[in-house]
Amino acid sequence: MTKKNAVSNKKELSLEEREELLKALKDRFEKNMNRHKDLEWAKVQAKLDANAEKLWSLHEMERTGGEPDVVKHDKSEDEYIFYDCSAESPKGRRSVCYDRKALESRKKHKPENNAIDMATAMGIELLTEEQYRSLQELENFDRKTSSWVQTPSDIRELGGALFCDYRFGHVFVYHNGAESYYGARGFRGSLRV
Template sequence: MPFKDNFIAHPQRHPGISYDDIKNLIDPATLAYLEDPDVLAYQGHLYLVDFSHESPSRRSVCYDKEARVQRKKNPPITSAMEEAQKHGLSLVDEDMYMYMQSLAPLDEKSQSWIATPSSIRELGGALFGSYKYGRAFIFYNGADAYYATRGFRCCLLIK
């Protein structure tokens, strides 16, 4: 769905914000990279976010460059963090992911890497989220893991 249509179809994600309020704040290149992009009003700010029902099709990537480089067998060509940073984006963090899940179930058949606290990453782990059994869950995995069903959700602070 085109961005404007998606924005108009989901006002609960950005109450009180009109398309005219944000249309000039959105970079077309960023918009093109995100899947089902929409604006999310969250903690007093506006973010441009991947709102695809399932994890974006940017999949089969480990968490970050360190995990990718250290992987001994079959390393993927990139990672979630490298891709996000290359496009000037951040991974959605745990709190934002859970808030997004409160608005609509996401990742019912997939999983999404999310920003991981350094205390977990330093131990070799990384976090991902999914929606199962009528609720959202946050799980952990080795940062070097990658699966065809796991992608990553990005966001960009716009205001």
């Protein structure tokens, strides 16, 4: 596994890593208030302070280029929802096929990893098509790249997987063989804290 696709086995952050991550998250939160109108950083940080494992997952999102940010507050569950908000599909999560079954089905030129296993190891979930569309309502992402999204089981059973991007002023949903992988396709994740 290369360094760019590796996921740390350590699920605790050092004090320095924690402080650095919280500063990056706070700075991004304050610079992008359009993503989370009417939310307060102090309340978000209180949730993060109480959830070390979720903070570790956010660190993994950050480390792989996702630039996670708060996009919503689920009042009924009192959870803040983070999505990867990097302009393009996260660099540290590209050139991966959809899932382990797809990876194992390749006879030649296998990618080093797959989106589902990477997301699971990071403690996050791939965005759904609906989540991807709601992210695009905040601002436009993936103008040059594309991102795998959760694929319905009937499509996956037939060998396919879905991905999305933003072109010509619209969100497009496409299909590909789940075993395919491209340097410009990664995945975006979500995390509830």
